[in-house]
Amino acid sequence: MPRILVIEDDEVTAREIVAELGAHGMATDWAATGCAGLERALAGGYDLITLDRMLPGMSGIDVITALREHRMDTPVLMISALSEVDERVRGLRAGGDDYLTKPFAPDEMAARVEVLLRRHRPQAENRLRVADLELDLVRHVALRGGQPLSLLPTEYRLLEFLMRNSGQVLSRTMIFEHVWGFHFDPGTNVIDVHIGRLRRKIDVAGLPALIHTVRGSGYRLAPAD
Structure with a gap:
C-alpha cells in the first residue's frame, strides 16, 4: 500500500485529499505546516508527497528545495492556487514531479498521484507473484x-497486502489497519467476510489453496506445502 504525505495548511482541502487517496487504497499522513511536513518527509518511508505551494512560515518551494538538498528524490505533486508555474518551480520539477492548480477535481488529483507512483516504482515492483497467482500493479x-x-x-x-507479505502470518489487526486504514474493531467480522470472498475467487476447485487460516493468529498467503 503506497504511503503518501499530505502537506497542506487548509484543513478542508487536506481532508479532501486524504479521503480521495484513501478511497484509492493509499495510506496518508497529514502535516499542516511546511516545517512539520519537512520533518516527516526527511524521516523517510513515503512513496509520494502532495505539497501545497503557499504554506505559513516555510513555503512549499522551500520544502522541496530542502528535500532535494538532502538528496531525497521522493516524487512531489505541487498544488497551488497560482495558475502559472514560475521559473523556481520549473527548476524543481526534476524526476517526473507534477504541478496541479487549485481548484482541482479530487479524482484528477488521485490520477496524477497514481501516475507519479507508477513512474517512480521500480520495474520489479510492477508485478507481484506467488505460485501461479499474479498481481499487475x-x-x-x-x-x-x-x-x-x-x-x-x-x-x-x-x-496486494497479502501478496506483499507472502509467507507471513498477518493478524486481523494488521490487515484491518493496512487495508481499511483505521483502528481495528475486534467485534467486526469484515475481515473474515472479505477473506471468504477472496478465497472463493482465488482458491477455486482443482487448484492448490493459497490463502491459509492460522487459527488464533490470522491469515497467511503462501504456496501449498
Whole structure:
C-alpha cells in the first residue's frame, strides 16, 4: 500500500485529499505546516508527497528545495492556487514531479498521484507473484493460472497486502489497519467476510489453496506445502 504525505495548511482541502487517496487504497499522513511536513518527509518511508505551494512560515518551494538538498528524490505533486508555474518551480520539477492548480477535481488529483507512483516504482515492483497467482500493479489486474480474476477494490487491496507479505502470518489487526486504514474493531467480522470472498475467487476447485487460516493468529498467503 503506497504511503503518501499530505502537506497542506487548509484543513478542508487536506481532508479532501486524504479521503480521495484513501478511497484509492493509499495510506496518508497529514502535516499542516511546511516545517512539520519537512520533518516527516526527511524521516523517510513515503512513496509520494502532495505539497501545497503557499504554506505559513516555510513555503512549499522551500520544502522541496530542502528535500532535494538532502538528496531525497521522493516524487512531489505541487498544488497551488497560482495558475502559472514560475521559473523556481520549473527548476524543481526534476524526476517526473507534477504541478496541479487549485481548484482541482479530487479524482484528477488521485490520477496524477497514481501516475507519479507508477513512474517512480521500480520495474520489479510492477508485478507481484506467488505460485501461479499474479498481481499487475500498473493495470490493477489479478490473475490465477493466467486467468483474470474479477476483484472489487477492497479485495484488490487485501490481496496486494497479502501478496506483499507472502509467507507471513498477518493478524486481523494488521490487515484491518493496512487495508481499511483505521483502528481495528475486534467485534467486526469484515475481515473474515472479505477473506471468504477472496478465497472463493482465488482458491477455486482443482487448484492448490493459497490463502491459509492460522487459527488464533490470522491469515497467511503462501504456496501449498
